[in-house]
Amino acid sequence: MADGFLIYMSLKNKHILLGITGGIAAYKCAHLVRLLIKEGAVVKVVMTKAAEEFVTAKTLSVLSKNEVVTDFFDSNNSWNNHVALAEWADAIIIAPLTANTLAKFASGLCDNIVTACYLSARSKVFVAPAMDLDMYQHPTTKQNFDTLRKNENLIIPAESGELASGLSGEGRMAEPEHIIEFVNQYFANALPLTGKKVLVNAGPTYEAIDPVRFIGNRSSGKMGVALADEFAKAGAEVTLVLGPSHQKPQERSVTVIAVESAEEMLNACQKHFEATDIAIFSAAVADYKPKTVAASKIKKLENELSLDLVKTVDVLATLGKQKKHQLLAGFALETDHVVEYATEKIAKKNLDFIVANSATESGSGFGVDTNKITIIDKHNKLYNFELKSKQDVAKDIVRFAINYLKTHE
Ligand code: CTP
Numbered sequence: 001m002a003d004g005f006l007i008y009m010s011l012k013n014k015h016i017l018l019g020i021t022g023g024i025a026a027y028k029c030a031h032l033v034r035l036l037i038k039e040g041a042v043v044k045v046v047m048t049k050a051a052e053e054f055v056t057a058k059t060l061s062v063l064s065k066n067e068v069v070t071d072f073f074d075s076n077n078s079w080n081n082h083v084a085l086a087e088w089a090d091a092i093i094i095a096p097l098t099a100n101t102l103a104k105f106a107s108g109l110c111d112n113i114v115t116a117c118y119l120s121a122r123s124k125v126f127v128a129p130a131m132d133l134d135m136y137q138h139p140t141t142k143q144n145f146d147t148l149r150k151n152e153n154l155i156i157p158a159e160s161g162e163l164a165s166g167l168s169g170e171g172r173m174a175e176p177e178h179i180i181e182f183v184n185q186y187f188a189n190a191l192p193l194t195g196k197k198v199l200v201n202a203g204p205t206y207e208a209i210d211p212v213r214f215i216g217n218r219s220s221g222k223m224g225v226a227l228a229d230e231f232a233k234a235g236a237e238v239t240l241v242l243g244p245s246h247q248k249p250q251e252r253s254v255t256v257i258a259v260e261s262a263e264e265m266l267n268a269c270q271k272h273f274e275a276t277d278i279a280i281f282s283a284a285v286a287d288y289k290p291k292t293v294a295a296s297k298i299k300k301l302e303n304e305l306s307l308d309l310v311k312t313v314d315v316l317a318t319l320g321k322q323k324k325h326q327l328l329a330g331f332a333l334e335t336d337h338v339v340e341y342a343t344e345k346i347a348k349k350n351l352d353f354i355v356a357n358s359a360t361e362s363g364s365g366f367g368v369d370t371n372k373i374t375i376i377d378k379h380n381k382l383y384n385f386e387l388k389s390k391q392d393v394a395k396d397i398v399r400f401a402i403n404y405l406k407t408h409e
Pocket of ligand 1: 281282284286312313314316317329330331332333
């Protein structure tokens with residue numbers, strides 16, 4: 001069951017481009033598309049003219065819920081952009097792969113939409129060959145497979161059994177279930193955080209004064225959103241609790257929970273904390289909020305206006321108290337005594353490590369695209385990093401968290 005769960009996660013929201021070529025096994029692609037959709041993948045299909053002899057584009061279009069591309073030009077004579085299709089894909093599956101298309105792939109021939117997508121691929125290409133047993137064993141076929149392997153394509157081995165020719169032996173296209181298993185296994189093995197749940201919070205919080213005004217801060221949320229993206233790229237299932245921010249994650253698999261106040265942020269984080277493996281809190285939570293929120297807009301009557309403020313809830317410290325198996329980390333933005341103040345927060349909030357940065361150092365802190373961080377772990381060990389883009393800083397933090405998990409599990 002646990003394995004099944006892992007496998008389910010790896011294709012969720014992935015863009016899969018299925019390329020079908022002209023072999024009898026093409027009829028099994030209807031089932032393959034259904035299985036991919038069931039796994040949570042988004043599927044688009046391209047097919048050769050020969051493939052249309054074995055399965056209709058209409059069937060695959062209904063099952064994939066997307067238009068099927070069979071030619072460089074559609075019925076309106078508009079050009080089908082194979083480059084855009086290949087770019088769209090997180091993985092390309094060619095099934096069945098005939099001996100003819102295999103030879104085209106190996107030599108770089110490009111005479112139909114499937115070969116064009118193959119040559120434009122930026123993602124991993126999986127091929128599921130299907131041919132008669134003698135063709136499968138032919139030295140030329142073997143050489144062509146070697147070329148594909150050398151070019152980092154992944155070959156899903158053909159299976160043994162009765163073949164369309166009436167002969168029996170190796171050459172049948174792998175069953176759709178086995179193709180799914182192979183692709184899932186690849187993603188599961190390839191990514192270091194597959195099966196891990198990550199919780200990130202980011203952005204500012206807004207604390208209401210009245211229905212139209214609030215106390216907030218200048219945090220853009222960029223650092224935390226970049227972190228959520230990088231954790232997702234590492235295979236984790238990411239929940240991002242995001243205060244008011246214009247930023248949004250690029251990775252489709254990230255689940256975003258939009259919140260406004262510190263209290264809402266705590267509630268959302270608390271809901272996911274128990275099941276979380278890694279929690280990294282980068283939000284610039286407002287430290288104070290108005291003691292009371294006016295029910296209607298405060299009118300401009302006096303020359304001076306005082307607001308009574310009370311401390312907001314400390315989201316990180318609250319969850320630090322509840323921490324059991326979780327790796328918990330926070331951020332510290334300081335103007336002075338950066339390392340000293342940040343280190344104090346590790347014990348105060350029961351953290352595994354803290355990411356410290358200086359609000360006064362140029363290129364660091366709020367509103368800029370770069371950051372310069374020092375990570376301090378709970379043993380007070382310091383790790384200094386260069387000034388880099390927030391995306392690259394996020395990569396460093398994810399790498400640090402992965403190593404931390406490895407050495408502390
Ligand atoms: N934090 C939080 N809830 C708060 C305040 C801070 O969860 N009410 C978290 C931040 O997300 C960050 C860490 O605590 O990960 C440190 O935040 P920071 O503002 O540097 O420290 P504070 O605890 O607010 O202390 P001070 O402002 O006095 O430095």
